[in-house]
Amino acid sequence: MIHFVGAGPGAEDLITVKGANLLRETDVIIYAGSLVNPGLLKYGKAGCEVYNSAEMTLEEVIDVMKDAESKGLDTVRLHTGDASLYGAIREQMDLLDELGIEYEDVPGVSSFSGAAAALNAEYTLPGVSQSVVITRMAGRTPVPEKEGIAEFAKHGSTMVIFLSTGLLEEVSKELMEGGYDADSPAALVYKATWPDEKVVHCTVGTLAEAARDNNITKTALILVGGFLGSSYDRSKLYDPTFTTEFREASK
Ligand code: SAH
Numbered sequence: 170m171i172h173f174v175g176a177g178p179g180a181e182d183l184i185t186v187k188g189a190n191l192l193r194e195t196d197v198i199i200y201a202g203s204l205v206n207p208g209l210l211k212y213g214k215a216g217c218e219v220y221n222s223a224e225m226t227l228e229e230v231i232d233v234m235k236d237a238e239s240k241g242l243d244t245v246r247l248h249t250g251d252a253s254l255y256g257a258i259r260e261q262m263d264l265l266d267e268l269g270i271e272y273e274d275v276p277g278v279s280s281f282s283g284a285a286a287a288l289n290a291e292y293t294l295p296g297v298s299q300s301v302v303i304t305r306m307a308g309r310t311p312v313p314e315k316e317g318i319a320e321f322a323k324h325g326s327t328m329v330i331f332l333s334t335g336l337l338e339e340v341s342k343e344l345m346e347g348g349y350d351a352d353s354p355a356a357l358v359y360k361a362t363w364p365d366e367k368v369v370h371c372t373v374g375t376l377a378e379a380a381r382d383n384n385i386t387k388t389a390l391i392l393v394g395g396f397l398g399s400s401y402d403r404s405k406l407y408d409p410t411f412t413t414e415f416r417e418a419s420k
Pocket residue numbers: 178179204248249250251252253254255256278279280281283284330331332333358359360361362363387388389390
């Protein structure tokens with residue numbers, strides 16, 4: 170059996186209990202060495218085979234899984250954050266389906282949650298935005314035209330931009346094309362939840378400069394939106410004048 174496991178954003182104790190238990194019991198670990206904290210490998214039992222998928226092709230990864238399966242061994246495929254975001258799991262699952270190999274998907278804490286925690290931020294502030302756009306700039310992987318940053322920026326929603334730290338001038342330009350002012354609040358979170366995490370508050374117009382000043386070139390998220398500002402409305406849920414299923418409004 171193959172267990173796809175979300176490793177969490179970085180901190181060794183931000184993997185789920187289920188994920189850590191699977192790591193303890195498994196015979197083979199294939200981990201995404203470019204971003205998964207190698208400290209997580211210490212959960213593995215003695216004699217467990219470890220492969221770094223950063224140095225492997227899809228076919229090589231599948232070959233390791235196939236080989237383990239033929240010996241009746243268990244494999245954990247450890248992906249950074251939660252594997253549903255930019256995790257390239259679908260192509261693995263489709264090949265496993267063809268081979269008749271069983272798998273399960275164990276969710277993880279995505280770096281977008283890690284970044285919110287690093288900022289002590291709430292992405293969905295009442296009166297500001299109730300939606301989060303998770304996206305990226307087109308790089309070597311193209312992004313559908315309708316999903317350009319400028320298009321999403323028109324909504325004024327909270328934006329979490331992955332995989333784009335090398336393209337910050339372009340990100341700023343597109344955000345402003347979509348309607349943000351140069352002085353709208355933005356932030357960069359580098360290696361959220363890792364010991365060397367950096368949180369940098371800046372503006373839409375100063376993203377590139379902020380990254381340069383803080384030597385941030387990769388492994389960062391770009392956060393944009395009014396949720397980084399100071400004004401918002403109180404929640405209805407905890408409003409004394411609001412009745413809910415669990416609580417009567419006070420008179
Ligand atoms: N599945 C992962 C994302 C993988 S794509 C998740 O759920 O988080 C890789 C990109 O994620 C990086 O280029 C960076 O933009 C972001 N990323 C991953 N870990 C991060 C972290 N700890 N802090 C900030 N950004 C991170």
